[in-house]
Amino acid sequence: MTRNDDLKARYEAAFMPNYGVPPLALARGAGSTVWDVDGNAYLDLIAGIAVSSLGHGHPALAEAVAAQAAALAHTSNLFLHEPEVRLAEKLVELAGGDARAFLTNSGTEANECALKLAIKYGKTHGRSYFVATENGFHGRSMGALSLTGKQSIREPFGPYALDVRFVPYGDAAALEAAVTADCAAVFLEPTQGEAGVVPPQPGYFAAARRVCDATGALFVADEIQSAIGRTGAWFAFQHEDARPDVLTLAKGLGGGLPVGACLAFGAHGSIFAKGDHGSTFGGNPVSAAAALAVIATIEADGLLDHVTEVGEILTEGVAAVDHPLLAGVRGRGLWRALVLTAAKAGAVEAAARAAGFLVNAVQPDAIRLAPPLILTAAEARAFAGALPAILDAADKEN
Numbered sequence: 001m002t003r004n005d006d007l008k009a010r011y012e013a014a015f016m017p018n019y020g021v022p023p024l025a026l027a028r029g030a031g032s033t034v035w036d037v038d039g040n041a042y043l044d045l046i047a048g049i050a051v052s053s054l055g056h057g058h059p060a061l062a063e064a065v066a067a068q069a070a071a072l073a074h075t076s077n078l079f080l081h082e083p084e085v086r087l088a089e090k091l092v093e094l095a096g097g098d099a100r101a102f103l104t105n106s107g108t109e110a111n112e113c114a115l116k117l118a119i120k121y122g123k124t125h126g127r128s129y130f131v132a133t134e135n136g137f138h139g140r141s142m143g144a145l146s147l148t149g150k151q152s153i154r155e156p157f158g159p160y161a162l163d164v165r166f167v168p169y170g171d172a173a174a175l176e177a178a179v180t181a182d183c184a185a186v187f188l189e190p191t192q193g194e195a196g197v198v199p200p201q202p203g204y205f206a207a208a209r210r211v212c213d214a215t216g217a218l219f220v221a222d223e224i225q226s227a228i229g230r231t232g233a234w235f236a237f238q239h240e241d242a243r244p245d246v247l248t249l250a251k252g253l254g255g256g257l258p259v260g261a262c263l264a265f266g267a268h269g270s271i272f273a274k275g276d277h278g279s280t281f282g283g284n285p286v287s288a289a290a291a292l293a294v295i296a297t298i299e300a301d302g303l304l305d306h307v308t309e310v311g312e313i314l315t316e317g318v319a320a321v322d323h324p325l326l327a328g329v330r331g332r333g334l335w336r337a338l339v340l341t342a343a344k345a346g347a348v349e350a351a352a353r354a355a356g357f358l359v360n361a362v363q364p365d366a367i368r369l370a371p372p373l374i375l376t377a378a379e380a381r382a383f384a385g386a387l388p389a390i391l392d393a394a395d396k397e398n
């Protein structure tokens with residue numbers, strides 16, 4: 001029995017079956033490469049779902065985490081610490097200033113914070129309902145799930161206490177029709193991540209900004225998957241210069257350490273009164289130090305421009321592949337989906353893994369790529385070069 005098979009059998013016995021059994025047990029990584037417990041190497045093109053922004057074993061992250069853990073790992077919110085203050089200041093600066101932050105352990109919790117802000121805003125101004133998008137994803141807690149449009153994960157746990165109205169994603173006219181002066185808040189992803197890296201028509205975020213300005217609804221941007229360089233900008237909203245009222249982020253922020261944030265701009269930064277919200281672990285010193293190391297490395301190494309360049313190289317390489325199973329490629333920066341002509345994403349994911357590449361079958365007909373932001377041009381070309389044989393192998397599966 002391989003070490004992979006041994007761990008998979010023990011995993012299956014010890015864990016709830018909600019994830020199924022993952023195909024590999026990973027042991028270590030360096031740069032954009034990871035190794036499984038049997039010593040096989042893979043080029044990591046999914047980065048733990050857009051999380052490992054500096055790749056694996058990055059010295060800046062490892063040193064910041066080790067030093068902070070040795071100095072002080074936890075304070076709770078009964079005491080403050082310098083790393084959280086520096087992180088909140090930095091996030092506000094990167095988002096354009098005039099905002100206040102709340103730090104969390106995850107994306108879902110960042111959205112719970114945004115939702116509580118929106119509920120309080122709605123109660124204060126007599127606004128009773130929320131607007132979100134079909135197929136959108138905002139997390140799996142009962143609050144975040146209320147806003148999640150993806151039917152398969154939403155249905156089993158309803159009904160929901162909040163009045164959430166769903167509109168087709170990317171349709172500015174449908175959004176305008178759904179948002180009235182009774183709407184408390186609109187929750188939007190800048191590109192739908194879990195739905196398969198689906199970008200809207202250009203101008204959608206700017207249109208959402210105008211609709212919210214006209215009606216007084218809060219514009220909440222869920223940038224949990226898109227923020228901190230993934231699209232070649234710190235935040236995806238910056239591509240359209242359509243600043244939301246509330247912004248959530250998480251995944252890539254800590255480079256693998258659990259940390260998220262909710263930012264609220266202008267007067268919305270002071271919606272909560274003392275006692276309105278809290279978290280024991282949120283913004284803990286180790287996660288805050290990790291996030292500061294991620295941001296400092298992106299700045300020092302010019303990774304925003306690098307993401308744009310390597311993202312183009314990856315897309316050009318994939319677009320040059322002529323194969324009956326491949327319909328095209330969409331997305332921005334190092335956040336892309338290969339669109340298939342048939343529901344064979346599972347087979348493509350497995351064939352890629354067998355060829356030494358980790359990718360994600362995000363939808364039956366879409367493969368998500370969200371590699372470390374440090375992915376090299378040579379690594380992007382290596383994947384594009386291997387793609388025809390991967391698609392051939394997947395095509396043979398039935």
Ligand SMILES: *Cc1c(COP(=O)(O)O)cnc(C)c1O
Pocket residue numbers: 106107108109111137138139140189193194222223224225250251
């Ligand atoms: C991943 C994700 C979430 C949930 O974040 P968790 O860290 O898994 O709780 C919410 N919204 C979007 C857009 C996401 O991609």
